Amino acid sequence: MASKVVKKGVKLIGAWDSPFGKRVEWALKLKGIDYDYVEEDLPKKSPLLLQLNPVYKKVPVLVHHQKPIAESLIILQYIDDTWKHNPNFLPLDPHGRATARFWAQFSDDKVLRTTMTAMCSEGEKKEEAVKSVRTAMEYIEGELNKEGKKFFGGEDSIGYLDIAIGWISHWLPVWEEVGSMTILDPIKFPAITAWTANFTSHPVIKHSLPPHDKMLVSFHRLRKVLAPMFT
Known part of the structure; x- marks a missing residue:
């Protein structure tokens, strides 16, 4: 080839x-x-x-x-x-830029990777991972509430942090299903739930999301491969 x-x-x-x-x-x-x-x-x-x-x-x-x-x-x-033309993803002020990068890295370290652990594990290890993810999500919920806007990037603008944690809107439900677990409770996380609906409704995002059923097959397969590492 x-x-x-x-x-x-x-x-x-x-x-x-x-x-x-x-x-x-x-x-x-x-x-x-x-x-x-x-x-x-x-x-x-x-x-x-x-x-x-x-x-x-x-x-x-x-x-x-x-x-x-x-x-x-x-x-x-x-x-x-x-490519500095609009939209600018990161805030212009240094503190805002640093804050956005902090929460992006936090979401990778404390939410994404720990959710993968929960998806691939069982028993006490799964329970601990799910609890840890929910705690981390509380911080993101608080940050979104503090912003009081439709997106982290602004009222009508998707920004760096929205893009960085955008996986929560589409991948997290799949991983919850594959791992037989519940993380994003809409009652406990109303701001993230509303943000998820807003994010996935944006035309650019909506038309570039991979099919849910195809993702289920892919991540069920991945779970079988990774599960022995989490026993």
Whole structure:
């Protein structure tokens, strides 16, 4: 099989069910940036992926003028810094920028990764992980309430943090179903529940969400692979 070639311009190496890759897709589409997309088969990592991201060997990778950038949160900032036309994802003031980056990293460390643990584990380990995720979600709920806006980015504008935690709106329900667990209680988390509806109703987001049923199959398969690591 001939290897894929990265041409000059903008190219995204991703995987259809990756919440990390989807962040970058959303950012590019919201900015109106034309790009070529290369779907990566993660169980069989391509020579292209290994060449572009030899350290972590994972998606997403953004290639701009033949220069690769890895790690989704870093890529989001690169996109915002490189294409400065509206919408701006990060706040203009340094404190606002730092705060958005803090909560994005927090959501990855304390919500996303711990939810994956809960999905793949059983018994006491699952209970502890679910409890930990709910506690972390309380902080995000409080931050969203403090903002008092439709999105973290503003009343009508999706911003950096919205994109970073956007996986909660579509991936979390799938992971809850696969892991037979409940994390996002709409009564306990009304602000996040409302934000989820607003986020997934945005035309750019709505038309780029992977099919729910296909995701269930994919993550049931992933759970079987990862479950032995969490026993």
